[in-house]
Amino acid sequence: MALDGIVTHAITHDLQRCVGARIHKIHQPTEHELVFSIRGAGMQGKLLLSANPTYPRVHWTTGTYVNPMEAPMFCMLLRKHCEGGMIESIRQIGAERIIHIEVKHRDELGDLSNKTIIVEIMGRHSNIILMDPSTGIIHDGIHHVTPAISSHRIVMPGSSYASPPEQGKLDPLAIENEQQFLDALSETDETAPLHKRLVDKLSGFSPLLAKELVHRAHADLATDEQSADESVSQQSLAALWSSYSSFIEQVRNDHYTPTIKTNADTGKSFFSITELTHIEGEAVVFPDISTCLEGFYGNKAERDTVKQRAADLIRFVQNEKAKNITKIKKLEDTLVEAKDAEKYRVLGELLTAYMHQIKRGDTTIELVNFYDEEQAVIKIDLDPQLTPSDNAQRYFRRYTKHKNSLSIVAEQMEIARTEIQYFEALLQQVDNASLGDIGEIRDELVEQGYMKERGRRGPKKKKTLKPTLLCYTSSEGATIYVGKNNTQNEYLTNRLAVPSDTWLHTKDIPGSHVVIRGGDFGNATLEEAAMLSAHYSQARDSSSIPVDYTTIRHVRKPNGAKPGFVIYDNQKTLYITPDEKRIKSLASELK
Secondary structure: OOOOHHHHHHHHHHHHHHOOOEEEEEEOOOOOEEEEEEEEOOEEEEEEEEOOOOOOEEEEEOOOOOOOOOOOHHHHHHHHHHOOOEEEEEEEOOOOOEEEEEEEEEOOOOOEEEEEEEEEOOHHHOEEEEEEOOOOEEEEEOOOEOOOOOOOOOEOOOOEOOOOOOOOOEOHHHOOOHHHHHHHHHOOOOOOOHHHHHHHHEOOOOHHHHHHHHHHOOOOHHHHOOOOOOOOOHHHHHHHHHHHHHHHHHHHOOOOOOEEEEEOOOOOEEEEOOOOOOOOEEEEEOOOHHHHHHHHHOOHHHHHHHHHHOHHHHHHHHHHHHHHHHHHHHHHHHHHHHOOHHHHHHHHHHHHHOHHHOOOOOOEEEEEOOOOOOOOEEEEEOOOOOOHHHHHHHHHHHHHHHHHHHHHHHHHHHHHHHHHHHHHHHHHHHHOOOHHHHHHHHHHHHHOOOOOOOOOOOOOOOOOOOOOOEEEEOOOOOEEEEOOOHHHHHHHHHHHOOOOOEEEEEOOOOEOOEEEOOOOOOHHHHHHHHHHHHHOEOOOOOOOEEEEEEEHHHEEOOOOOOOOOOEEOOOEEEEEOOOHHHHHHOEEEEO
């Protein structure tokens, strides 16, 4: 569901714990997102502000974000005006999806100044704006809105801030009795379904929430999906008021039940601040709205960003894989032709044996094939411009060419299969990649000569000797490293790991190298490492995935092999089905 005004109300309540704390650090990992490190007032945490067009949201986060080497301009501006500042208040504007964060900051001269960070959660129109509250002038926004984009308001440095257009709806928290509720609904289309009438009249109400309240009111389904000439019974309206007033009272008292529910039929997930009884499926209840939102969105926003940034990379790798598949088909055709090499030797020897019967200028000749048990007559095509001897040599040369091509074709087919295997591994790595991983994959293709290096301004970027690795801590306290691309796999397996460490990889399936450091671990750690190996592989959505494991001393890279390719022996195999909950419960960080 879209994040509505009621959910925004719960978010605002959840963020109250940082009032009185200071903004310690500000980072902008992507063009749409900001991460504030908050400290003080007895708390410490990271606050995510996202104006992502698809996944806009605000919540506390425990996620790991990779920041660019050079901070974007908007991030630098926020650091200047807000970093080190104290958060004085956080409030929602009406029942809208707009949050104002008031910050008191001391400038470089030591003077105190107030700034307002405005977060507008409005789908593709979402924005994060820094404003001077005393003048209403915008310092800047994470997304600029020019007059060409919107005639209602401008979001540019130096322009006056104007709120998004009013929708003319009622604040649901302002309705205090049944009569006000009935009067509000009477102003809507009485032939429309009840849930739609709630959405049309009440600010901050999403269709999902409205359907839930109607369901709780035990409204007759036929009534809720009635034809245009039917009316809603007074009994249904009274029941709806009962469910509505009960829910609103919980919101007023900030009593929430953040829930993610997955539809049993479609597999689609929904989230809300209350139980979703009208949806059949598995429900997961969270302690607060922030953990609920993080659980729902997970890394969806990052996955979308990665796909956008890596779109050309994915197309290139897919095209290279397709070229090699086509190459193999052509080589197979050549192989079929080459298998006829013996036929050309026989024809050459027949022409040599019967050369006295052939005259220059003949186009064909019929000869008895003495290699055939039945001594059948065979017709042989001749080049009339060649001598009988040259015609025989022509067939011998064709025989030699086809015979030699057998070994060459076999070699080329093996090379093509290796290339396909390599590109399949890259596609799997892109599927699991973070923004930082994409750069390493692109650099690898440049180094391997597949792609040309993009034009860069300034000095050439030095290759990182120690790539950042994803590190998990098992339930038994053991350290588990995961390489998410070939650069990381090579460093992890060939340089970081020691001979006694345990190495894991999905059997005959493209995936990540996984290493358990040390030998002091039990079956739980081995299972969790195997789950990580399966999770970061091409077979992540399958069950009973075979995972090989052995010690590093039995893993080696052949000379001239592709990046990330190794061979191993003395392995054992276990079959594992990834448990997403168990994987998410493991502590992880980038090292």
